[in-house]
Amino acid sequence: MTSSAPTTNLPWVEKYRPDSLDQLVSHKEIIDTIQRFVDEKRLPHLLFYGPPGTGKTSTIKACAKQLYGKAYKSMVLELNASDDRGIGVVREQIKTFASTKTVFSAGFKLIILDEADAMTNDAQAALRRVIEKYTKHTRFCLICNYVSKISPALQSRCTRFRFAPLATEHMIQQVQRVIDAEHIETTPAGIEALVKLASGDMRKALNILQSTFMAFNKVNDEGVYLCTGTPLPADIEAIVEVMLNESFKTAFRKIMEIKTEQGLALQDILHDVHEFIHRLDIPTASRLLLLDRLAQIEERLAYGANERAQLADLVGVFQVVRNQVVEAAA
Structure with a gap:
């Protein structure tokens, strides 16, 4: 996993976020399916759901970067839980972006609704019509932790993918890449403790790694437990x-x-x-x-x-x- 970010003060979660689908190591079946969608430029509406830190946002961002390249900012609209998620946003911001046609080679724009389970019922109801009306030149990707909070009508309009917690070997592989890139002194027990506490959450693993390194200048099991306030x-x-x-x-x-x-x-x-x-x-x-x-x-x-x-x-x-x-x- 590499980074093209020119700054060094970014959180490692963002600094080492994958830039392309081939940099993602877990969920091989999902990645292979989405890669075919990208290769054929026939992306359907998507619904990604699963626990936090399992690669949902990273996957769709890597997909969008492959699709649009330098045109990413003009072709992709990202909204997350920090934004207003009421019906007004659907009718104004989302509808305005979706209704604008494009002449780029990909043929469609992409709207990413992160933490879509925070949307109100009225907003979800309004979104159904927007998705149908602008399908010709706009694709939607809904991301959530709890798929049960997404209305069945929205679910039926999307291709669903469940992101399970990352396997231990995949966690260790990604953590080791960051360790090598940052030249961090570690112990096997430290990495084992870090992966255990993360419980399949890659975001949590990288945050613990960065916090422990900044606090102790090395990563061992005692430092990981002390930094997270977890009993030894x-x-x-x-x-x-x-x-x-x-x-x-x-x-x-x-x-x-x-x-x-x-x-x-x-x-x-x-x-x-x-x-x-x-x-x-x-x-x-x-x-x-x-x-x-x-x-x-x-x-x-x-x-x-x-x-x-x-x-x-x-x-x-x-x-x-x-x-x-x-x-x-x-």
Whole structure:
């Protein structure tokens, strides 16, 4: 992945955004299909949906750059969630752009509506007629995270593509290209932690990479966890160990000390403890009890419950599980 940007102060997400479809490494079937559309200059209306950071915007921008080249700015209208998304924008800005004919070789203009699921119902209803009326010389690409928020009438007018979270090998490949280009000192554990925390979100991975490098001048696992405010695996292991082996009072006190020293939120601890539970050698009934109680605690935290009370509940359920394991062994 290369960049032609003359400036060096761009966020790496933009600096290393692919300029052509062949620079995209994931979603091979989708890219191959769109490449055929571009080669034949027969692009249909498109609907890209899927989780954030999976390449939806990068794909359509790379497609537009291949189609229009230097005429990109005059042939493409981009609107995103920061713009007004009401019916007025559809009737004025979008309709004005779509109604203007073009004499360029591609034969049509392109309107990119990023985060289209933020559009009002009235705006989506107005957009249906605009799409039909100006199909001859305008193409639309709708991008969203939740396809269920796009009206069925709009969905039926578009060719749909679902962008899944990026696979680990693709994440590592793209991150490594940026590391090589920026001459970053890294460790294998650092890259593994970065990819794990990104969870298939390439934008998040590059932001974590840039933040960690700027904070510590190198990227290792400890730096990644500290920069993102995520509990270290060693801390989570210590917390689980304490809850399973110490008394309620001692476990509560030690975990409060860890939370205070590391600046951890109980929400983050819950997320990582949930992953750690699957490694514990405990009966299935005890594992189900833990998962059920963790879900309840997370729900109460989401509604603004007191953290100390929820931490006490967390320590308490681990005490119950410990007693169950001891009784089963006896």
